[in-house]
Amino acid sequence: DAGVIQSPRHEVTEMGQEVTLRCKPISGHNSLFWYRQTMMRGLELLIYFNNNVPIDDSGMPEDRFSAKMPNASFSTLKIQPSEPRDSAVYFCASSFEGFENEQYFGPGTRLTVT
């Protein structure tokens, strides 16, 4: 298996633009997580899907952030409009049945909003 795949690996955009990050989980995993990592706040869980359904999105910072999982093999995290404070590395991870099993992380997307 190729592991968790994220795209793009790097994204540079201007403030106000829409940004879409993509994730393909490991085949057979039914839980998917989006994380954000910054120097100031470290790693933070943004949203957790189980069987394609968002279970907890309380970590999503504000309405500018939205995430979807239309099927078991694809998820998106969208920021609209983007702001400089959204600059961070965004990780996607997947596991079998939630937090109680090992999570496999993607390589991350480094987002820079100027």
Add this chain to the structure above:
Amino acid sequence: KNEVEQSPQNLTAQEGEFITINCSYSVGISALHWLQQHPGGGIVSLFMLSSGKKKHGRLIATINIQEKHSSLHITASHPRDSAVYICAVSDSGGSNYKLTFGKGTLLTVNP
């Protein structure tokens, strides 16, 4: 909200030394995770444990539920162990959706 504290924040060791990184948390949990983040940024899950002890190669993780404390040990450390080690806990209490992270321990192993 669970508070997760790691110590030390930074650790420098010589190759071959035995290393211990500590993690304490404030509220009962369902599981504790140790993650490794390499200088290139990639994150790897090392251990997930809810009791006792686990061992993988030169890495050992222990957890004491009563004391709300976990340790990650590295025996015969090597420069390739240089990374940030992150502790994370999933909260118990019926809603195990929350994963709270420590701020990480930066380990540098010198040859």
